[in-house]
Amino acid sequence: MEEKERKTPFLQLVLDDFMFLLFLGVTIYAVSYLIWGLIELAWLSPIPAELKQSLLGGK
């Protein structure tokens, strides 16, 4: 009786739901790579001014 009343642990609920695991497996990587890419884009610097100056001069 006591055994049956025991609440199912949250982790077991997650591990038992294979569709949810599939969802997590796709979503976690998609979001991580997206954020990584956005960070990379945000950190890009422009072409160095000296290089532009050496080719374009005062243009």
Added chain:
Amino acid sequence: MALLPPEEGWYYKKVARDEKMWIAIALVVCLTLFFWMVVWHVYGRQNPSFTTYRTTPQEFNALTQAFIEKYKTGEMNGIPVVEPPPNSDVFLLGKMWRWEPVLVLKKGQEYRFHISSLDLLHGFSLQPVNMNFMVYPGYDYVLTFRPTSAGEFAIVCNEFCGVGHHTMIGKIIVKE
């Protein structure tokens, strides 16, 4: 997914020794591949690391045209041929459907390549050595390049870029 659901109460059972062993093996394989990726990048002569700068197609085009004007030595099928000095910055522009300019380089000397696109996604594929990079407009991909053998090398576009895609073949000539 197993054919049958796990038996009731599996969550509280101790993990069997063989299962622990397979988890450990899988983890070791994952970590080995992860670190091998870094090691191989450095020691395996794979695609070199490259810096990327933010630019605009107009700015990059202006820089490429100035570069061509500065080092132009002739023309080949209507495409300018340039011979930049060693250890200099080299500009290569991909556009529908040509690579501009034709580059004449010296064997064993180092060059800093700046590669970008004027219009849409192109693929820089150096043949026959098979180096591949994606080239987006708006980004200046910088890679250090040291030709190790003399000869003529083709730059093939390997990202479909329209009806003239198959004709988009550039050239790098490496002299002794």
